[in-house]
Amino acid sequence: MLIITLYKAVPARTTKIVTVGGVLRREEMDLVMNPFDYKAVEAADYLKRAFGGKVVSLTMGPDFKLKSIASNLFDAPVEGVDESYILSDRRMAGADTWATAYTVSLGVKKIVETHLSAVDELLSLLRSDGSAESFAEKARELYEKNLVPNAVYSTLPTLRGATLAERLLGGEISREEAVRLLEKIRKEVEKFIVIAGIKTSDGETGSTGPQVAEALTGMLGKFIPSVTYVRELEADPEAGNVYVERKLGDYIQKLRVPLPCVITISTDYRPRTPQLKLKKRARLYSYAKKVMDSVVWNADMLGADPQLIGLAGSPTIVGPGIDVGSPPVQKFVGKTLVFSNRVEEFEFNGKKYGPFERLAKADELPQEVLEHLKGRGLVKVFSLEDLVEELFGVRVSVAREH
Amino acid sequence: MQENTEYRDVWVYCEVQDGSLTRPTTEVLAGARKIADKMGMKVVGILVGYNLEKIAREPIYYGADRVIVCDSPLLKSYQAIPYTYVLSDMVVKLKPWAFLFIANEIGRELGARVAYRTMTGLAADCIDLLVEDFVMHTPQGTKVFKDCIAQVRPDFATRIAKIFTPRHRPQMSNIRPGSFTPLPRDENRKGEVVQWNAEIPPEAFAVEVIEERSLPKSTIKLEEAKVIISLGLGVLKDANGNPRNPLEAYRYAEKLAEAVRQRLGVATEIGASRALIYSNIKELEGLVVKDRQVGQTGKTVAPDIYIAAGISGAIQHRVGIMRSKKIVAINTDPQAPIFQIAHYGIVGDLYELLPKLVDLLGGSGG
Numbered sequence: 218m219l220i221i222t223l224y225k226a227v228p229a230r231t232t233k234i235v236t237v238g239g240v241l242r243r244e245e246m247d248l249v250m251n252p253f254d255y256k257a258v259e260a261a262d263y264l265k266r267a268f269g270g271k272v273v274s275l276t277m278g279p280d281f282k283l284k285s286i287a288s289n290l291f292d293a294p295v296e297g298v299d300e301s302y303i304l305s306d307r308r309m310a311g312a313d314t315w316a317t318a319y320t321v322s323l324g325v326k327k328i329v330e331t332h333l334s335a336v337d338e339l340l341s342l343l344r345s346d347g348s349a350e351s352f353a354e355k356a357r358e359l360y361e362k363n364l365v366p367n368a369v370y371s372t373l374p375t376l377r378g379a380t381l382a383e384r385l386l387g388g389e390i391s392r393e394e395a396v397r398l399l400e401k402i403r404k405e406v407e408k409f410i411v412i413a414g415i416k417t418s419d420g421e422t423g424s425t426g427p428q429v430a431e432a433l434t435g436m437l438g439k440f441i442p443s444v445t446y447v448r449e450l451e452a453d454p455e456a457g458n459v460y461v462e463r464k465l466g467d468y469i470q471k472l473r474v475p476l477p478c479v480i481t482i483s484t485d486y487r488p489r490t491p492q493l494k495l496k497k498r499a500r501l502y503s504y505a506k507k508v509m510d511s512v513v514w515n516a517d518m519l520g521a522d523p524q525l526i527g528l529a530g531s532p533t534i535v536g537p538g539i540d541v542g543s544p545p546v547q548k549f550v551g552k553t554l555v556f557s558n559r560v561e562e563f564e565f566n567g568k569k570y571g572p573f574e575r576l577a578k579a580d581e582l583p584q585e586v587l588e589h590l591k592g593r594g595l596v597k598v599f600s601l602e603d604l605v606e607e608l609f610g611v612r613v614s615v616a617r618e619h
Numbered sequence: 620m621q622e623n624t625e626y627r628d629v630w631v632y633c634e635v636q637d638g639s640l641t642r643p644t645t646e647v648l649a650g651a652r653k654i655a656d657k658m659g660m661k662v663v664g665i666l667v668g669y670n671l672e673k674i675a676r677e678p679i680y681y682g683a684d685r686v687i688v689c690d691s692p693l694l695k696s697y698q699a700i701p702y703t704y705v706l707s708d709m710v711v712k713l714k715p716w717a718f719l720f721i722a723n724e725i726g727r728e729l730g731a732r733v734a735y736r737t738m739t740g741l742a743a744d745c746i747d748l749l750v751e752d753f754v755m756h757t758p759q760g761t762k763v764f765k766d767c768i769a770q771v772r773p774d775f776a777t778r779i780a781k782i783f784t785p786r787h788r789p790q791m792s793n794i795r796p797g798s799f800t801p802l803p804r805d806e807n808r809k810g811e812v813v814q815w816n817a818e819i820p821p822e823a824f825a826v827e828v829i830e831e832r833s834l835p836k837s838t839i840k841l842e843e844a845k846v847i848i849s850l851g852l853g854v855l856k857d858a859n860g861n862p863r864n865p866l867e868a869y870r871y872a873e874k875l876a877e878a879v880r881q882r883l884g885v886a887t888e889i890g891a892s893r894a895l896i897y898s899n900i901k902e903l904e905g906l907v908v909k910d911r912q913v914g915q916t917g918k919t920v921a922p923d924i925y926i927a928a929g930i931s932g933a934i935q936h937r938v939g940i941m942r943s944k945k946i947v948a949i950n951t952d953p954q955a956p957i958f959q960i961a962h963y964g965i966v967g968d969l970y971e972l973l974p975k976l977v978d979l980l981g982g983s984g985g
Contacts, residue, residue, distance in 0.1 A: 314743075317734055421773075421915070422743035424731035427699065431735035440700045442826045445728045464834070465697065465724045467636070471830040532740030536769060536781035537752065543959055544946070550965040601972070604963055605979045608924055608945060611882055 218270030218454050218476075219332060219409035221325055222261045222298065223429070224254035226278050226286050227419040250276075250286050253414030256482040260450050261412050261495050262296055262592065267491035268454045269502025270405075272301040275324050276316060280305035280513045287511045300363065301511040302328060308516050311528030314420075318428030320526050323519040325429070329477075335364035336403045337511070344398050352395075353382040363508050368402060368501040376500065407504065408457040408476035415446055415481045418507050423481070430479035442478040448485040454502075546578055548557060553578040553599040554587065558594055576603055626788035628657040628685075630715040632706070632726060633678050640674070642842065643721040645681045645801035647794045650748050652682040652802065654768060657750045660716060661685055667705055669695040679810035682802045687713075687817040695830045697725055703732040705817045710737045715789045717768055718747075734791045740784035742770035742792040746919060746938070751852045753783040768792070773915050773938045797842045797919035798942070834958055839910040843890050844878050846924045847943075848872045849890035849913055851968075852898065853929015858951045858968035859949040866902040871973035872928065878982030885923075892930045893917060914939035927968040932957025949973075 226248035228418055257429050261272045274290050276283055280303045287301040312320060339359065340350050356370035367373060370382045377383075381398055384390045390398070411433075416423040423445065430443030449462035455514040459474045462469060464483065474480075491499070524530060548555065555576045565586050573579070579587060579596045590596045606612055629651040634641045651662045664678025664686040671690045678686045687703050710718065710733065718733070720726035722744050734741035751771040755762045764785035770792045773779055784790040841847060854868035869889070876887040882961075890913040900907070913920055915935035925943035929950065932935060937960050940946060948961035949969050958964045965972055 314731065315735060315738075315740060315742060329728070420743075422731075422741075423727045424734075424743055426742055427728045427731040428735040430699070431703070431732045434736075440823055440825060443699050443732065444730060444826075446724050449829060460829075463724075467836055468831055468833045470696070470828060473827040473829055475825045532734075532738070532787040533742055533783050534753070534755065534783045534785060536783050539771065539779045539781065544962045547958075547961065548963050550963070550967075552966075601965070601975060604947070604965070605976065608947065609879065609882055609980065611980060 218268055218452065219329065219406050219411060220261045220264050220270055220272045221328060221411045222254070222272060222274050223256045223411060223413040223425070224257065224274060224276050224286075224290070225251045225414075225417050225419075226276065226283055227251045248282050248286065250289070250417070251414055251417040251420065253412075253416055253484065256484060256486050257364045257412045257414045258290060258298065259488050260447075260482045260486060261298070262478075263439060263450070263488035263491065264410070264452055265299075265490075265494055265499075265503070266296060267499060268452055269499035270454075271363070271366075271374075271504040272297070273300045273302060273328055274298040275302045275304070275321065275328065277304040277309055277312070277324070279310075280511070284511050288509065291507055291509055297507070299506070302555055303511050303513045304515075304519065305513050306515040306526075308523060309527045310533065312526060313531035313533045314422055314424040314428055315532055316526050316528075316530035317425055318432045319530060320426070320516075320519070320521060322429050322436055323521055324514065325409075325411055325433060327514065327519060329406065332364055332406045333403060335359045335362070336399060336406060339365070339369065340396060340399050340403070340493070343399065346360035349386045353386055356380075356382040360505050363504050363506060366402065366502045366504050369399070372505070373500065379501070389542055402449060404457070405454060408461065409455070410452075410476055411479040413479070413481045415483055422490075426479055426481035433477070433479070437477075442474050443480070444474055444478065445481045446483045447480045448483045450482070450486070451489075510573055514597055548578060548599045548604075550599055550601050550604055554596050555599045555603065557595055559598045560590070565589055576607055626714045626716040628661045628663050628715050628717075629658075630665055630718040630789070631678070632718070632720045632729065633664045633666050633686075634667070634721060634723075634725065635668060635671070635674055635893055638674065640677050640681065641721075642757065642792075642801065643723065643796040644678075645804075646796065646799040647719050647721055648678060648682045649802050650794055650799040651717070653799070654717065654748050654750055658716070658766060663687060663715065665706070665709070666690075667694055667702055668697075669693075676810070676813045679808050679812075680804045680806055682808070684810045685813050686810065686812045688812060689817050691817065691819075693819065693824065696831060698824070698826055699728055700826065700827065701819050701823045702729055703736060704819050704823050705815075706733045707736040708817060709815060710789060718789040718791045720791070720793040722795045726793045730791055730793045737789070739787040739789055740782075742772055742782035742784070742790075744915075745770045745772045745782075745792045745794050746779075746798045746942075747771035748792070748794075749781070751781070753785045755785060773935070781936065795919045797921055800921065804817055837910045838896065839888060839908070839914065840886065841890055841911065841918045841920055843886055844920070844922050845885035845886035846876070846883070846887040846926075847890045847913070847920055847922045848875055848879075848887070848926045848928065849892065849930060849940075850895055850907070850928050851892035851930030852894045853931075853950060853969055854895065855900075857970045863970060864902055865900050866906075868929070868969060869903060869906055871970075871977065874977045874982055875973055875980070877924075878977050878980040881982065882980050890918075890920070892933075892936055894933075927957050927961070928973060930957055931955045932960070 229247040229249045290298045330508045359365045360370040413426045427443040430441045433441040447461045451460040556573045560573045633644045655662045661684040664683035667689045719732035750768040753764040753767040768790045769781040854865040879887045891907045891911045922944035923944045926947045946961045947963040948957040949965045953966045
């Protein structure tokens with residue numbers, strides 16, 4: 218299986234956010250991997266160990282900031298990812314979820330196409346008059362580039378004699394048979410899966426996963442399913458399906474989802490233990506190695522429409538921020554001065570004050586007026602009893618009789 | 620660029636459960652009513668599913684002027700692809716000015732897909748909607764977009780921002796449950812119900828629903844409570860810094876809740892901060908559960924009275940409670956940010972104050 222995990226780098230500390238006009242300046246902050254995306258890597262890792270394939274990580278953002286995060290993923294959490302792709306371009310900055318989904322989907326498409334064209338190269342060799350030797354040579358080259366699985370070519374001792382290249386060289390299988398087997402491998406690449414976290418800790422929208430499915434729907438010209446909040450995941454790569462369980466509010470949905478598809482993994486997900494009987498298959502469909510250098514693609518390499526990426530391609534615009542303000546009147550128990558009873562309008566030093574309701578705040582009156590009221594026992598410190606009265610409408614003397 | 624003037628009306632994607640509209644649906648209908656009235660537009664309820672005949676008028680009773688119903692046995696179970704297909708088709712043909720969803724599992728996925736398909740923006744997790752002019756400054760000059768929706772949402776976990784979709788229509792958002800107060804159900808409200816016939820291509824049904832089963836419903840209804848007493852990490856220690864058994868604090872909160880129920884006869888619940896829930900405190904196992912979480916990643920609440928006991932009030936928590944009519948903060952630290960938005964502050968120990976409050980309300984105190 219070609220397993221593509223999406224992840225995002227988010228600000229390490231919410232206290233040190235750098236924004237310009239509401240747009241995060243990721244290049245100026247300490248970044249960490251979005252915590253929700255670890256679940257996606259766990260699920261990807263499970264699929265690889267259970268069914269074979271390779272885990273490719275894909276992200277978008279300034280590459281010089283992302284490379285260290287990408288390299289951490291090579292050994293996390295179990296077998297880790299095998300390859301890393303970073304979409305990095307100044308023109309991609311300031312993207313909202315629409316522009317992000319568009320850009321990331323172009324990345325997904327390019328990763329899939331790269332793998333498909335490797336298989337196609339071999340297929341065309343088989344279909345032309347190329348010798349078995351030249352086929353094996355090409356297979357070795359592509360295998361070393363990590364583009365074809367062990368089933369095609371391998372240096373693993375456990376698979377000696379079992380690869381397509383060796384069987385073709387040894388005359389065990391015909392060219393037609395080899396074509397059939399390669400086409401099966403091609404189909405597996407076509408039936409890729411994209412896995413993401415349910416949301417990010419900075420934006421929290423949860424929109425990107427479904428929008429990537431929608432973007433791929435447009436780019437590939439067929440409906441691409443999205444399944445969010447997946448808590449259980451199984452696969453049947455031979456049939457090209459995954460089986461998922463998701464929680465939708467108060468109910469659970471179990472689905473059979475044809476590949477390719479996009480899923481987002483819930484924090485409730487726990488990977489299972491792969492079945493031993495699948496081990497051989499997993500080995501055959503795995504790839505040579507981890508390619509530890511991140512591949513960086515810019516907008517031109519993706520063939521992105523400059524009008525649809527970054528700030529330019531974002532339908533939404535972040536407007537001004539609002540402060541979470543203080544309420545107009547604040548009273549502190551044991552501190553705030555309030556009227557102990559209703560006080561009708563009165564005059565003091567030629568100025569009119571009031572009327573005041575019982576428990577109205579008196580703090581803001583001029584000092585001499587306060588002294589005057591205090592002297593007459595009309596103000597007091599706001600008490601817990603007063604709070605109960607004001608909140609619940611319960612005069613405490615009444616409550617005590619209860 | 621699309622010509623924006625031909626886009627009209629505020630659409631609400633309505634969700635049905637057990638034969639009635641869900642509460643968040645009625646909330647979003649009220650939010651839609653608010654902006655539609657400012658714009659002189661209609662509120663349109665969108666119902667997609669199967670066997671909707673009986674419920675078709677319900678959105679009207681909660682404030683809609685019109686309901687568009689797409690009723691088909693093929694749409695019995697929620698599935699992203701056919702539902703997206705139906706809604707996108709409606710949007711393209713009928714051109715709504717705004718389209719609102721609920722910020723839950725279904726609304727987030729469906730809204731996101733429809734927004735992408737129809738090439739418009741989506742503001743997620745909105746807590747309020749306002750109508751404002753949007754002024755855009757570009758190197759080419761300043762442009763004013765009249766009457767846009769300011770989609771208010773918590774942003775980057777540190778502030779609240781207004782999100783605008785000035786150049787594209789419809790303006791789409793998903794709204795956090797608890798953000799609006801539903802209009803009272805009124806069967807005398809007038810409105811029309813129209814049927815929508817969708818021709819969905821068979822390939823749209825490639826995903827197979829193998830099983831659907833209901834989970835036991837949570838009995839904790841934070842969004843509907845009139846009084847919420849919430850606990851935070853302050854339960855771990857008293858004012859003198861001595862460790863306390865958090866279960867004791869929980870029992871006080873329970874007693875206070877019971878006393879409030881007795882005195883006021885209103886729905887009262889116990890809430891908790893994210894910090895307390897994620898601490899997985901053994902003594903509170905099974906009591907302080909995820910369904911009690913208040914705040915940006917938990918539930919947005921708007922009770923008449925919100926009592927925050929031992930909660931320092933991170934911005935995520937404050938955002939989740941800012942619509943409460945009266946906020947009472949109990950905290951030993953006078954600098955705790957929770958006091959910034961509290962109507963009533965008590966600097967003190969919750970282990971002393973909660974039992975006192977129970978006592979003052981005539982309950983059996985601690």
